[in-house]
Amino acid sequence: MLLALDVGNTQTVVGVFDDALGPTAARAERRAGELPGLVQSWRVATVADRTADEHALLLDGLLRLAGLGVSGSTSSARVAPSGVAEGSFGVVDGIAVSSSVPAVTAALRQMVATW
Secondary structure, three states: OOEEEEEEEEEEEEEEOOOOOOOOHHHHHOOOOOOOOEEEEEEEEEOOOOOOHHHHHHHHHHHOOEEEEOOOOOOOOOOOOOEEOOOEEEEEEEEEEEEEHHHHHHHHHHHHOOO
């Protein structure tokens, strides 16, 4: 699964995409305007001075609300026999960031490197 972040000056849109639900998924199963593969999305305020640790806490909390985990993390509610955290939908194992706020971009890079 892919964690996608679109960081704007005032708001950040966070989405989780599952490649198994991508463009090849039956169109009839999607609602009008829904993005292919989108499992969950949130909109939060962009805070330019938020630290890498604060971003990690925010994203971990959102993922937990949706029953998702992060690959290599044991912070999720459930851990698979492989030792990888899992939620009811699966494990986030990639991240994509689009950002127009350099300070947030730097903090997100540090978050990914640390967590």
